[in-house]
Amino acid sequence: MEYAALVDVYDRLAATDSTDGKRDCLAEVFADAGPLLGRLVTLARGRLSPAYDRTELGVSSSLTLDAIRRATGATESAVRDRWQATGDLGDAAAWAAEHGGQQTLFSEPLTVERVHDTLRDLADFEGTGSQDRKVDAVAGLLADADPDEARYVVRTALGHLRVGVGEGTIRDAIAVAFLDGSADAVDAVERAYQVTTDFRVVAETAREAGVDGLAALDVEPGRPVQVMLAEKSESPAGAVADAAADGTAVCEYKYDGVRIQIHVDGDDVWLFTRRLEEVTDQFPDVVSAVRAGVEADRAILDGELVGYAPGTVATDARDPVAFQTLSRRIKRETDVEALAREIPAVVHLFDCLATDETRLESPLSDRRQRCSDVVDPVTPAPDEPRAGLELARSRRVAVDDPDAAASFYREALDAGHEGLMVKNPAATYQPGRRVGRLLKVKPTMEPLDLVVTRATYSEGRRSEWLGRLYLGCYDPDADAFREVGRLSTGYTDDELAALTDRLEDLVTARDGRDVELRPEVVLEVEYEEIQRSPEYGSGYALRFPRFLGVREDVAPTDADSVGRVESLYEGQ
Incomplete structure (x- = not known):
């Protein structure tokens, strides 16, 4: 299939609002x-692999700019000017392909296979000279591209396609293409994606x-499952009253x-975060x-x-x-064992999704029992280093005994934890869903991701740092981010300097001291209240937002949604 x-x-999708x-x-x-079905279902969102494969291509905006210049002959200043004017390096690449002046004597039409496979292989380039090889590979594609093709090659390389396609659109398209498009068909596709997190497998x-x-697709060790949300x-x-079955609910720290998410298959062990990122190498303990x-x-x-805290992890008075x-441990690639000793960990297990067979459809009470059956608690030993492994602290509470739930809640807070999870003991496991049978109770207004x-760069002492950050919540229907306010407080100088270094690699356009960014960094933010506001695209604004930290474990598309902001506003 020709890439054209x-x-x-892509052009049709971008021009379609519906x-x-x-x-x-x-x-x-x-x-x-x-x-080509497998490639096309990922490329439809400008991606090169399934959701659980978080492999980075290692292609920055600066490397891509070098590739555009090398392929087209356009000057760097001209491409930068176009980039700043449009806010899209893909549009700048299209302009350079048309106006750069460099002609390729021998070229061949781009194909979908070539674009997909060339870009996917970039992740494997390592060692001395790897950056130059990446530039050459992207430049090779651009040299054979017409302006419109160049636009989407660059957007795909940078991971921001800009055609408004979300996971729900892919799901529904599969149901229409290969089933009857009914609500039942959509549900069948949704369930299959939840257990595989791979639209390639689902579509085929x-x-x-x-x-x-x-219906026969199932969870498999080594392939993460979308987590059930509260x-x-x-x-x-x-919470106990809402989640109870037969008059009781499970309360858990x-x-x-x-x-x-821990996966075991014989001698193989994999660890995945909530955003389906594999972190096995970062946590050898x-x-x-x-x-x-x-x-x-x-x-x-x-x-x-x-x-x-290291001195408390092996005691009964642990200090979280x-x-x-x-x-800090999630992104660490070197000296991981030293950091494991410095920040020892304990895994508190609360669910079993599969052992010899899938258990997603089993009630929580059975899944928890199976978890207990297959896990022998492990005492943490930071010097080895070895993490702790144990069942989460929990208690079965009756609806007619509200004092028991309140007492357990205070116990969790006194131990330094956030509050309680309250669960329906008869509930099945529903990947990727927020359901009323899984509730959380915290003492303060819940922060937003x-x-x-x-x-915008700050003024005065912090003028070299990006201290004024515009925040967006996710709109899954449009696969876009709707702004909900501006953040400028809560970070230390060290935190702000590190955040600036990270954000500057994501700049797509500059206008004086203002920069546009690829939406990749997720922050945890607290605030006083939510107000209606025509100033921001979400229609809402956070009052007095304050930085709490970077959420390394949350993907941008897993950030809080416009609907979540609306519900918090209504519930104030």
Whole structure:
């Protein structure tokens, strides 16, 4: 398939405001995709791999700019001027391809396979000279591209396609292309994606085996499952009443750590975060604990990884460290064992998704029992280093005994944790869903996870740092971020300097001291209240927002949604 044909599809999608129109456009493409179906369902969102594969291509805006200049002959200043004017390096590449002046004597039409595979291979370039090789590879594609093709090659390389296609659109397009497009068909595709997190597998299965084939798809060790999410409740007693089955609910400590999904298959162990990012190499102490404590040949377990002060982790009076301290371990690539000794961890397990068979449809009470059956608690040993492994602290509470829930809540807070999770003991596990059978209770207004969309350099002493950050909540229907306010307080100088270094790599356009950013960094933000505001695209504004930290474990598309902001506003 020539890449130009896919580019035509991108243009049609970008020109279509209707979600149904985008769905029907993609359904037509998928139905005629043949052996390219797997590539096309990922490329439809400008991606090169399934959701759980977070491999970085290592292509920055500056490297891409070098590739544009090398391929087209356009001067760097001219491309930068165009980039600043449009706010899109892809548009600048299209302009350079048309006006750069460099002609390729011998070229060949781009194909979907070539673009996909060339860009995907960039992640494997390592060592001395790897950056030059990446520039050459991208430049090779651009040299054979017409202006419109160049636009989308660059956007795909940078991971920001700008055609307004979200996961829901892909899901619905598969249901229309290969099933009957009904609500039941959409549900079948949704369920299959929840257990595989791979639209390639889902689309190919729907095409070859229909609804029955989708129903047969199952969780597999090594392939993370979308986690089940909680809704907020205002009080322990209220949460117990809402979540109860047969008059009781399971109350469990709400730990302030990293959601961790543990996969075991024989000697193989994988660790995944809530955003489906593999962090096995960053937590060798947890791998050691899993090998010592998990007594099943195959298992998928859900829990929370919590950091503790080194001198307390092996005692009954553990002192949990702040999430931001623990999050240092998520991105660490060197000296990981030294950091494991400095910030020792305990995994508190609370669910079992699979062992010898899938358990998603089993009630929580059975899944918790199975978790207990296959896990032998492991005492943390920071000097080895080996993490702790144990079941989350929990208590079964009756609806007619509200004091018991309140007492357990206070116990969790006194131990330095966030509050309670309250669960329906009869509930099945629903990946990727916020459901009323899983509730959380915290003592303060819940912070929001928001994405930095643009920024302005500060004034005065902090003038070299991006200290004024515009925040966006996610609009899943449009696959876009709607701004909800500006943040300028809460960070230390060190935090702001580190955040500026990170954001400057994501700049897509500059206008004086203002910069546009690729929406990749998620921040945890507290605030006083939410107000209606015509100033921001969401229609709302945070009053007195304050920085709490960077959420390394949350993907931009998993940030809080416009709907979440609306519900918090209504509930004030």
